[in-house]
Amino acid sequence: MREGxxxxxxxxxAPLSIGSIGGASSVYAPLQHQTVDVLQWLTPxxxxxxxxxxxxxxxxxxxxxTLIGFKVAGLGGALVATLALFVPSxxxxxxxxxxxxxxxxxxxxxxxESGLAPIGAGLMFAGVVAILRLGAAGPxxxxxxxxxxxxxxxxxxxSRLHPFVLLAGGAVLYVAAYAVxx
Amino acid sequence: MGQAATRVSLGSLFGVFFRLxxxxxxGGISAWVHREIVDVRHWVTEEExxxxxxxxxxxxxxxxxxxxxxxxxxxxxxxxxxxxxAGLLSGPFVVVIAVGTVYRYLLGMPxxxxxxxxxxxxxxxxxxxxxxxxxxxxxxxxxxxxxxxATFVAVGLLQWPLIAVVAVLAPISIAxxxxxxxxxx
Numbered sequence: 608m609r610e611g612x613x614x615x616x617x618x619x620x621a622p623l624s625i626g627s628i629g630g631a632s633s634v635y636a637p638l639q640h641q642t643v644d645v646l647q648w649l650t651p652x653x654x655x656x657x658x659x660x661x662x663x664x665x666x667x668x669x670x671x672x673t674l675i676g677f678k679v680a681g682l683g684g685a686l687v688a689t690l691a692l693f694v695p696s697x698x699x700x701x702x703x704x705x706x707x708x709x710x711x712x713x714x715x716x717x718x719x720e721s722g723l724a725p726i727g728a729g730l731m732f733a734g735v736v737a738i739l740r741l742g743a744a745g746p747x748x749x750x751x752x753x754x755x756x757x758x759x760x761x762x763x764x765x766s767r768l769h770p771f772v773l774l775a776g777g778a779v780l781y782v783a784a785y786a787v788x789x
Numbered sequence: 790m791g792q793a794a795t796r797v798s799l800g801s802l803f804g805v806f807f808r809l810x811x812x813x814x815x816g817g818i819s820a821w822v823h824r825e826i827v828d829v830r831h832w833v834t835e836e837e838x839x840x841x842x843x844x845x846x847x848x849x850x851x852x853x854x855x856x857x858x859x860x861x862x863x864x865x866x867x868x869x870x871x872x873x874x875a876g877l878l879s880g881p882f883v884v885v886i887a888v889g890t891v892y893r894y895l896l897g898m899p900x901x902x903x904x905x906x907x908x909x910x911x912x913x914x915x916x917x918x919x920x921x922x923x924x925x926x927x928x929x930x931x932x933x934x935x936x937x938x939a940t941f942v943a944v945g946l947l948q949w950p951l952i953a954v955v956a957v958l959a960p961i962s963i964a965x966x967x968x969x970x971x972x973x974x
Binding site for chain 2: 708762
């Protein structure tokens with residue numbers, strides 16, 4: 608394995624890791640631009656395919672970087688790419704978490720915690736809309752909004768329901784819907 | 790509250806996050822983590838989880854890995870954070886590469902793309918439900934309710950930059966929650 612591609616992966620992904628405020632959605636656009644247009648590691652079609660795989664397989668969708676690393680430089684590339692994308696941001700998060708958790712119980716800490724709660728909830732709903740928007744190009748996209756709403760309602764009423772039941776149900780429903788829609 | 794109530798071994802920390810990593814088909818990791826860490830194991834409280842999620846959103850990085858770091862740090866410090874993250878990512882690392890080598894074959898399979906889309910839609914529903922759990926915990930006074938709505942509208946609908954929105958709203962929200970000398974503090 609040559610060193611060139613590994614260094615190139617780090618040079619691409621480590622800055623993205625630090626700059627990815629707002630989560631996954633802020634990673635995809637620059638990653639696509641760099642890997643397809645600038646570095647030409649992937650064709651546009653390959654990028655879309657790898658994106659789809661990373662999204663449905665377990666783990667964060669940004670493990671797209673792992674797949675890109677694998678494609679560019681094999682297993683070593685996959686490992687380097689994964690570390691380059693996840694370690695820098697994790698170190699920052701660790702430092703903040705350490706400070707945060709040290710002062711737990713102080714009155715001002717309680718105020719921060721209560722003050723962040725509505726923002727966390729708002730960001731969660733915003734994130735849901737962002738993910739649904741990502742998939743809005745596909746056929747039957749209104750179905751995904753409906754399914755998300757039904758799943759949320761079911762889990763709210765029956766919190767003991769295992770998500771696997773719902774995931775399997777979603778898969779079956781979509782296979783049927785695609786078959787009917789042709 | 791103080792320190793974490795339960796002393797969690799590094800082995801079980803790794804094991805739990807390893808399982809969560811492998812279960813999280815279609816995304817929705819935060820929902821899986823919430824279910825296991827808050828609902829089932831009570832390793833962190835609901836309030837701690839929500840604060841960790843909000844912090845993870847504001848900081849660089851994906852919110853699921855940031856949440857994992859936050860919980861690992863809270864339970865077992867630096868080594869806990871590293872072990873939890875390694876647990877979360879190591880299973881998916883193998884799966885994503887395995888699938889990546891045969892994906893052209895899989896994409897050609899009838900029904901595969903449809904099934905994957907269905908799984909992803911359900912995962913979004915799991916996150917939506919987690920948002921509802923969060924919203925229920927918010928103290929429903931005018932300021933927190935308005936902050937929640939404003940955050941959602943600005944970031945989710947208007948797609949304004951997250952960091953700018955939070956920089957404006959967080960100080961207002963925290964000030965409103967500040968303990969009053971005479972009142973309930």
